[in-house]
Amino acid sequence: MNDPAHATPGSHTIAQPGKYLVVTLGSESYGIPVLKVREIIRLCPITPVATMPEHVRGVINLRGKIIPLVDLRTRFGLPVEVDHDRNCIVVAQLAGSAGASRLYGVIVDGVEEVASFIADDIEPTPDFGGAIDVRFITGMAKSDSLVTTLIDLDRIAAADMATAATETLASPPVVSTR
C-alpha cells in the first residue's frame, strides 16, 4: 500500500516485486500494483467536467462518492477509441492529502489477470530516447512472451493535480469527442 513511489514525482523508484493487475490498452499491457486497486466496475454513465484536459473524462458516482475518471488511453497518447463493452473502470485507492486516501478511477480497455512478478521479472524502465513520457512507468515486467509496463497511478494523479487547469499534457485538447 505504502508505495514510496507516489511521494515525489521526478524521483524514480523501481517497481517492487509482487502482484499486479494486468490491464490492456489497445494491444499493450500495463500493470497496476494490486494493493492499490479497490475495485473494478463496468463502465457507467460519466458526467464530463468542462475546462479539464481531455484525458480527464469527468466524474462518476461510486455508491455515493464522486470520483474523478481518467482515460488511460488518452493519458498515454494512444489513439482515441469509442468506448465498448470490454471497457471497464479500475478504481484505485491512492494516498491523498493529510493522510486520507482518495479514490481515482481509470478507464482501461480490458482487465486480463492478476500476475505475480518476482524481482527477476522486473527490469528498469529503458530510455526510449525521449520518444515517450516515462514519468509514470516504474519498470517493465516480462512473463513468457508478454511484456507488461508497470505504472504508478499515484504519480499520474499527482501530475493531474499539478497541471489540471493549465497544461494539456500528452495530447492536445480535442473538444469534438465530447
Added chain:
Amino acid sequence: MAEPPNSAPQQADALLQQFGLELAFVEPGRPTAGASLVAIVGKLQPLCGQAPAPIGVAIAACLRWLDGSARSAGVLTATDLENLGAWQPWMVTAVMAWDRGQAVPVPPEAWVAAAGATIPPPNRLATTSDADVLDQPVGVLPGDLDEELGQMFCAEAQDLLQDIEQGVLTLESNAQDQSTIDTVFRAFHTFKGNSSMLKLAVLQRLAHELESLLDQVRRGKMALTRDSIDLILKGSDVIRQYVDEMSRQLGGVDRGRTIRLPVQRIIADVHALLAGKPATPVMPATRATPATPAVAASTVVAPAVIAPEVAAPEVAKPAVAVAVELPTREPERTPPAMTAEMVSTEPAVAAPAGVVRVDTLKLDSLIDLVGELVVAQSQVVQSQELKGIANEHLARSLSQLRSITSDLQRTAMSLRMVPIRGTFRKMTRLVRDLAGDLGKEINLRLEGEETELDRTVVEELSDPLVHMIRNSADHGIELPGERAAAGKPAAGTITLKAFHQGGFIVVQIEDDGRGLNTGRILAKAVERGLVNPQESLEESQILDLIFMPGFSTAEQVTGLSGRGVGMDVVRRNIEKIRGKVEVESVPGKGTRFTTYVPLTLAIIEGLLVGVGDQRYIIPTLSVQESFRPLPGTVTTVQGRGELISVRGRLTPLLRLGRHLNTPTKADDPSRGIVVVVESGQDSRCLFVDELIGKQEVVIKSLGDVFRDQHAFAGAAILGDGRVGLILDVNALVKLKAPAGEAAA
C-alpha cells in the same frame, strides 16, 4: 459564588488545608512526593511575612525538613513525615490565632533549636513562590454564568484542547509545520474569545499569554523549542483542569468549590521565554504543576470533603466561605468519607446524558450511503417490471420501503442539526455588556431559539450576528434621553428572531432605534467614491451601500464597531455560507437586518437545468428569475456580446452550452430558457435548453483533481444516480464582465 479568600491568614489557611491533603497522600520513601509540599510551603512563606514570629520559625523548620527531602529527589523519610504531621495542625492553630489577632502558641523546642543555624536562604523558594503566590484559589463558575453557555463552553473547550494537544504533539516531531502552528494558535485565540465572553478572567489571561507565545512562533520571530512546547502543554493542562472542574460543577458536583492553578507561574514562564530566557528552572514548583487529572483532583480544595471537622463557619474561613454559600445543596449527597480520588472519578456525570460525539467523517459517509439508498429505492420502486406486477402485498411493501427510506434520510440529515439557541444566548451576554459600555438601556428579545440549523452554519453565523448586533446597539439604539425626547420608551429593544421561510432559515435582527439615515449614507458613499454623484438610487439601493467594502458610517471609532471591519465583512461571511443579507430601515422607527441562510451546508436547493445531454444545478438562492425570451429581445453587440433586457436592466447573456463546450438542443434563445442569476450586485443571464425542476441535493466536493477549475462549485448525485455538476454562479457572473455592464 464565593469570593476567593483575600486576607493573608485566610490564604495561608487554605494552603495549610491543601498541605494536609497532600501530606495524606505521601508515603515514606516514595520519590517526588515532597515536591508538591515544597511548592505549598513556598507559597506559604511570603504570605506569612507579616505573621507573628513563631509562625516564621515554624515555616523555616518545615522548609528545612523538606529541603532535606528535595536533595534526595523528593524522598521523605518516616521521621520527616512525623514532623510534618505534627507541624500541619500546629500551623492551622497558629494561623487561626493570627487571623483573630490572638497570641500565637510557641512552637516546639526542636523546631526553634535548629532554626538559627540553617534557615534556608529565602531566595531559593521565593523565586518560585513569588509567582505562585498570586495564584489565588479561584471559583470556576462566575456568579452570573448562564448554565447553558457554560455547558457549551466546556464542550467546545474540550474540542479546542484536543486540537491543541494534537497540534503540539505534531509540532514535537515537526516544529516547522506552519499549518499546525496556526491551528494551535487559532485554538488558543478562540479559547480566549470564549473565555472573555463568559468573563472567565483566569482562563482568558492564560490563553492570551499562550496565544502571544504562539503568535511569535507563527511570525517566525521565535523558534519552537522543547521548553515552549512543554509550556504550551502545561498551559493546556491547566486549562483542561479548569474546564474539567467547571463541567463537574455544572453537573452539580461540589458546586462552588475553588480551585488553585499555577497560572501566574506559567505566565511568568511565557514572559521569560518571550524575553529570551529559559523558563525558571526550579525543580519543585515545576513538578508541583498539576499535570495530570489525578494530581489535579488532589490539589482542589474541597472543604466539606477533606476536613469535615473544621467545616464550622467560624473556623476555616477561606475554604468554608464556599460551603457557607451553598449549604442547602443536599449536603448529605456527599458522604463525608468520600475521598478526593473518588470525587475525581465523577466527571463523566457532567456530560449531558444521551449525547454521543461522532466523527463527522462517519456522519458524512452515513449521509452518502443514505443518499444512495434513496436512489436505489426509487429505482426499484419505479422499475417498469415491478409496476407490471399487480400484487397488493408487493405494493404495500414498496410503499413501506419508500416511507422508511425517506424517514431515514430525514433523520440522517437532522444528525448535523443543532438549535440556534446557543448562539442566541451568547448574544444576550453581548447586548448586556454593550448596553453597559455604551450607557444605553437595551433589552434583547429572542424568538425562535429552537430553530435548528447545521452546526457549521450556526458557527459561521455567529460572527456576523455579533457584528450586526453591535451595529444595532452602537448606531441604532439611541441614548435614553434622546429616546425619551422622541417619545419612545427609555429602554431600546433589539429583537433577534429565527424562523423557517421557503427552505431557508431567516435570522432577523431588528432594533427600534433611530434607523439609518439614507442621506448620510449616500453622502458618505459619494465621498468615498463608491457611487457616482449623478446616479439616482432607490432607497433600498442606498441602504445596500452599507455592505460595500470601504464603507463605514462609524463617525467615531469606538472599541466596539471601529475595528476596521464593516458590514461588507458581514455580507461576505454570509455569502460564504451561501446565504444573503438585506437591510430595511424606517427613519426614527428602527432598522432590520434580515439574513437568509441555508439550513445546512451539506444540502442546497438547486434549479436543475438541461444543456444538451447534460444537467447542471444552479443554486436557487442565486436565481432571480427564469423566462423564455421573446424573439428579438436579444441585442447583439459586435456580433458576439449578447444582452437581454431584464426588467429594464440590460443584462449580459451567457450561453452555458457554448461556455461549457456542451452541444445544445436549442440555439435560438427564444427556443430555450434564460435563467437570471445574481452574485452580489451583478447579474447575468444563463441560456440553457430547458428547466428540469427544483431539487434538493447533497453537495459533494469534486476533489483535488478539479480544484483548479472555476466553472463548478461542486457536484451532486441526482435522482437517477448520475452526477450533476453545481455551477459556480459567482465565477460565472464575474466572468470577465464586458464593458457597459453598469452596476446599477
